[in-house]
Amino acid sequence: MEVRTTWAHPVIRRQKRAGLGLWTGLVVLLIALILLGREHGFGPADFAQFAVDGLQAGAIYALVGLGFVVVYRVTGVINFAQGGFVMLGPMLTVTFLGQRTTAEALQLLLSILRAVLLTGLVGLLTYGIALRLRRTALPLTRIMITVGVYLILQGAALLIWGPRPQVLPAFTTLSMQDRLLVVGEVVVRAQTLWIWACAVTLLGLLAAFFEFTLLGKAMRACAINRTAARLVGIPADAMAALAFMLAALLGACAGIAVGPVTRPTFDMGLEIGLKGFVAAVMGGLVDIRGSVVGGLILGVVETLWAGVTRAGFRDVIAFLVLILLLLFRPLVPLSEEA
Amino acid sequence: MRALLEVVEVSRAFGGLQALRGVSLSVRPGEIKALIGPNGAGKTTLFNIVTGTLAPDTGDVRLDGRSLVGLPPFRIAELGIARTFQNVHLFGGMTVLEHALVGLHRHLRSGLVDAAVRSRRMRQEERWARERAWSLLERFGLSTWAHAAADRLPFGLQRVVELVRAMATEPRLVLLDEPAAGLNPTEKERLADLIRSIRDEGVTVLLVEHDVDFVMELADEVAVLVQGVLIAAGPPGRVRSDPRVIAAYLGEEPVADHAS
Amino acid sequence: MERPLPALAVFTLLVLLAGGLEVVRPFGRSLAGLTGGLLTLDTLIRTGLLTIVLVGLNLLMGYAGQVSLGQAAFYGMGAFWSAILTVRGPVLGLSPSLVQAWWWPWLVMLLGAALVGTFAYGVGWVILRLRGHYLAMATLGLGITVYILLRENLGLPHLNLTGGFDGVFGIPRLRLGPYPVWPAERYYFLVWLVALLVIALGLRVVDSRVGRALRAIHGAEGAAESVGIPAAAYKAQIFGLSAALAALGGSLYAHFQAAVVPATFGFVPSLELVVMASVGGLRSIWGAPVGALTVLVLGDFVRTWMRGLLPTMAGEVEGILFGFLLILVLLFWPSGIAGRRRAAEVVL
Numbered sequence: 001m002e003v004r005t006t007w008a009h010p011v012i013r014r015q016k017r018a019g020l021g022l023w024t025g026l027v028v029l030l031i032a033l034i035l036l037g038r039e040h041g042f043g044p045a046d047f048a049q050f051a052v053d054g055l056q057a058g059a060i061y062a063l064v065g066l067g068f069v070v071v072y073r074v075t076g077v078i079n080f081a082q083g084g085f086v087m088l089g090p091m092l093t094v095t096f097l098g099q100r101t102t103a104e105a106l107q108l109l110l111s112i113l114r115a116v117l118l119t120g121l122v123g124l125l126t127y128g129i130a131l132r133l134r135r136t137a138l139p140l141t142r143i144m145i146t147v148g149v150y151l152i153l154q155g156a157a158l159l160i161w162g163p164r165p166q167v168l169p170a171f172t173t174l175s176m177q178d179r180l181l182v183v184g185e186v187v188v189r190a191q192t193l194w195i196w197a198c199a200v201t202l203l204g205l206l207a208a209f210f211e212f213t214l215l216g217k218a219m220r221a222c223a224i225n226r227t228a229a230r231l232v233g234i235p236a237d238a239m240a241a242l243a244f245m246l247a248a249l250l251g252a253c254a255g256i257a258v259g260p261v262t263r264p265t266f267d268m269g270l271e272i273g274l275k276g277f278v279a280a281v282m283g284g285l286v287d288i289r290g291s292v293v294g295g296l297i298l299g300v301v302e303t304l305w306a307g308v309t310r311a312g313f314r315d316v317i318a319f320l321v322l323i324l325l326l327l328f329r330p331l332v333p334l335s336e337e338a
Numbered sequence: 339m340r341a342l343l344e345v346v347e348v349s350r351a352f353g354g355l356q357a358l359r360g361v362s363l364s365v366r367p368g369e370i371k372a373l374i375g376p377n378g379a380g381k382t383t384l385f386n387i388v389t390g391t392l393a394p395d396t397g398d399v400r401l402d403g404r405s406l407v408g409l410p411p412f413r414i415a416e417l418g419i420a421r422t423f424q425n426v427h428l429f430g431g432m433t434v435l436e437h438a439l440v441g442l443h444r445h446l447r448s449g450l451v452d453a454a455v456r457s458r459r460m461r462q463e464e465r466w467a468r469e470r471a472w473s474l475l476e477r478f479g480l481s482t483w484a485h486a487a488a489d490r491l492p493f494g495l496q497r498v499v500e501l502v503r504a505m506a507t508e509p510r511l512v513l514l515d516e517p518a519a520g521l522n523p524t525e526k527e528r529l530a531d532l533i534r535s536i537r538d539e540g541v542t543v544l545l546v547e548h549d550v551d552f553v554m555e556l557a558d559e560v561a562v563l564v565q566g567v568l569i570a571a572g573p574p575g576r577v578r579s580d581p582r583v584i585a586a587y588l589g590e591e592p593v594a595d596h597a598s
Numbered sequence: 599m600e601r602p603l604p605a606l607a608v609f610t611l612l613v614l615l616a617g618g619l620e621v622v623r624p625f626g627r628s629l630a631g632l633t634g635g636l637l638t639l640d641t642l643i644r645t646g647l648l649t650i651v652l653v654g655l656n657l658l659m660g661y662a663g664q665v666s667l668g669q670a671a672f673y674g675m676g677a678f679w680s681a682i683l684t685v686r687g688p689v690l691g692l693s694p695s696l697v698q699a700w701w702w703p704w705l706v707m708l709l710g711a712a713l714v715g716t717f718a719y720g721v722g723w724v725i726l727r728l729r730g731h732y733l734a735m736a737t738l739g740l741g742i743t744v745y746i747l748l749r750e751n752l753g754l755p756h757l758n759l760t761g762g763f764d765g766v767f768g769i770p771r772l773r774l775g776p777y778p779v780w781p782a783e784r785y786y787f788l789v790w791l792v793a794l795l796v797i798a799l800g801l802r803v804v805d806s807r808v809g810r811a812l813r814a815i816h817g818a819e820g821a822a823e824s825v826g827i828p829a830a831a832y833k834a835q836i837f838g839l840s841a842a843l844a845a846l847g848g849s850l851y852a853h854f855q856a857a858v859v860p861a862t863f864g865f866v867p868s869l870e871l872v873v874m875a876s877v878g879g880l881r882s883i884w885g886a887p888v889g890a891l892t893v894l895v896l897g898d899f900v901r902t903w904m905r906g907l908l909p910t911m912a913g914e915v916e917g918i919l920f921g922f923l924l925i926l927v928l929l930f931w932p933s934g935i936a937g938r939r940r941a942a943e944v945v946l
Contacts, residue, residue: 078735145924147667
């Protein structure tokens, strides 16, 4: 019997290249958009503006993505209701503010706090009703349940607040008109600075929470190995509930921070939620740093894209990126039955 | 005699774990070959590579001289390799008879259009398939459970259903992944008889097993895989008394054997 | 395997009966009058249209086990395809006499279903490799992308093909030669003729080699492949079929409504379809009409009830209703109304 000399089979190569291909693809996309922009007559100032606006949107996506990551790591569920939390934050704030378009700083702060806490409770409720009851369910069932929760949240918002966009006063001026800072030829909204500050702060708090507090470490343990965590006495269900609440708090903050910029509407959660999901997927649904970077990149790419195409097509790029990600970033083991 | 299946220097790693290292073995037509080894030795990985579910990092797998690497699993099945699974993978919600019918899939041709219009081809094929499925069930003693939900049957019967499904494809080679696991001695006897009768029909058998006694009685040739390396291959008697095998797998001292 | 023929015959009789009552109007009352407002002709026609879509979705989700959260997009593609080619034909360079021929809308309808089906087949090859929740997200993204394209006039405002937010109106009624398939009492029979054919198709597919292969793929894909079933090809085929059926339903919808707007084919409608399929029973072709009718009637009921309860209510009740229904079905009744008891952990 003849033995052929060993050779490496081309099939296996495919898996390793996927990661590289993805980033290359994104870079290519970015370059293509920049070139397109140049054709449209955009100069360096315009690109700088795009970058600023992109990083603003990206910061929001990063925050929303964090919510997905936290829940996924601790429970293995993709929480579709996350978008609903993002919507509830600003909508509740508007209500607590009495739907005024100008307010005092303290009033605004209190309204925000109340809204965030209430949304946190809703997050807890989401976990409680939907996910505790069906212990043996497939992951897909759980996700569909969160889809149902999202529908309820959006539907309720429609019934309570109606279809028209609400108004949330800007944090700096406490009125509808925000202050604008001009740096060179680039215009930066004051709210953008708030958004960045909020994102950085929340990220920092989250990191500190996971790294330094006992509760945070317990949650991480659950994320790594649920059974082992339970054996050590960590109540996995409580951790899961906490994860949902945390995600709701994060989402609400994100929604409130961006509220003055894009008027809060009953269905704003859908697109922001999906884009946050894309950011999370960029981090493989488990990596915080990856999803933050992913969110920022998505924001910039999206803004660039919106600059060179018609305004209505803005959202398409996020879904394009999503589909590309899902295809080229194998997140599920190839052979499920092996 | 030319080998039916050849595994040539196959290696496969999962992250940092090297599951298989340069494993080579061959299976002659009409023989019953067994692959034994401790847990985690890489036996199921090898099966998965042969059936196309996994790709090897290096090496080749050939059926009748034709390379199988890179072919999708269904193609490899069409070429005549069938298998059973370690944890029985039955189709939820389908009856035993339906499992046999699904096993006959590759002998039929009817597609969506045939189904929609109930073409003559479809009607003929379905008639043929039903007869064939029934005779398969009879041959393997499952007739009484034909309309039972397969995944609700006792475990021993589930294994037979998987076997029937595999045999329905009329394979040239059937890979059995730990077929005796979880069976009581009577069931094991019955299984051994079934495997022998399969071989007598001309089907080559490659099986992976834990139960060394079961294997020694049944197999024509035995190969021993330990931590991804093939350490011995040959007739059962020779392998059993091979000191390397004894040291690595069977224990310290050779037990006085009842067969030789 | 149940014998479908008696069930189909009985169901056909029911359909004929309902339609007949509406035409004959015993005691001078319409169907709505006879059933105390519960069943209107409109509801039954919509049920028929949705049945056409849902049989396809059922085959995809219940039998092949693949999730689609964007099915309304195919429905919309069919609707807009028919709308554009019958109303905006001249813009595309088609001669007016062609566009006004009685057989033109029928041809367009069939062509649309074929094209959408082929498109989905192609896309299916690519995205059906994904598992479970990732597939769900991908279909969701696909659905929303189509919706955006429809809303944005396909990016070609000067052609004004899809009419932006406002959509297309003035879609002609279907005609057979000189005879219009209208008023609604007549259209009902057309819709249900198609629906019944589709149900029969579904039943036949299920009880065939293809149907078994689909169920095997759903049950244990690796094991299905191990007996020679090319899972990817089958999944793509059934995805294509479900899209073609959805498009067909969409075309019939367009000629019924005489106007189509993109909002009808977005995210919530896609979920509405999933809810209807789940309520009806995912592993049963009969779940399609049952689910559609149940959810429609329930929706009407809840809307009326809520209007009485909260007259100042600001908007639509569908969203929240579907959310509750979905959760309830998933938690307590996974096999749906018509589904078999065993089907518990089907797709969802």
